[in-house]
Amino acid sequence: MDIQSPTHGALTAAGVASFIVGALVLFNSPNIPGTPRVSVPLVIGTGVTLGVVFMAAMAFALRAQRAPIRIGQESLVGQTGYARSDLNPVGNVQLGSELWTAENVDPTVPIPRGARVEVVRVEGIRLIVKRVN
Known part of the structure; x- marks a missing residue:
């Protein structure tokens, strides 16, 4: 969600x-006897590591x-x-390294073999090109 919304990392920080907070409340509750306690630096370190990742x-x-x-x-x-x-x-x-079927943008002036050309637009699988000097 943080990538698609303009929150600049706020959703990740909230997570x-x-x-x-959830790990500390769940595992370090003083009212529940016999529940093992979790190291506070371990929980904070894990949270910060997840945030950085x-x-x-x-x-x-x-x-x-x-x-x-x-x-x-579009890239052509x-x-x-x-x-x-x-x-x-x-x-x-x-x-x-690809061979394309191309059409001259100006059909009245032919482009000779070996001439340098630039792609003007693409129509289907045919390139529309013009000569480059």
Whole structure:
């Protein structure tokens, strides 16, 4: 919940505090005879350790949410590659280590084989490209 809500760690802190208070009340009640007592530093240390682990996990999750898109159609726009065949107006483009079917954004001016191209947009599994000088 702390990742999706704008509480800045308050829910994690409340959970850790609830764990510490609950463990101390449950195991260190003076009115119940014969119940073993738990070390207060052990409970607090465990609670703080859990809090640090959850805060680190929350930091990694928030960093992952803010990371740029690395896969999918959105990641292809703006990348450059090379024409593997003449694009007049359709041909093949190598983008990274992948071979794509591509269409020239300006069908009146063909793109020769070996020319550098940039992806303008993606339509299905076809790239729309323009020549880069």
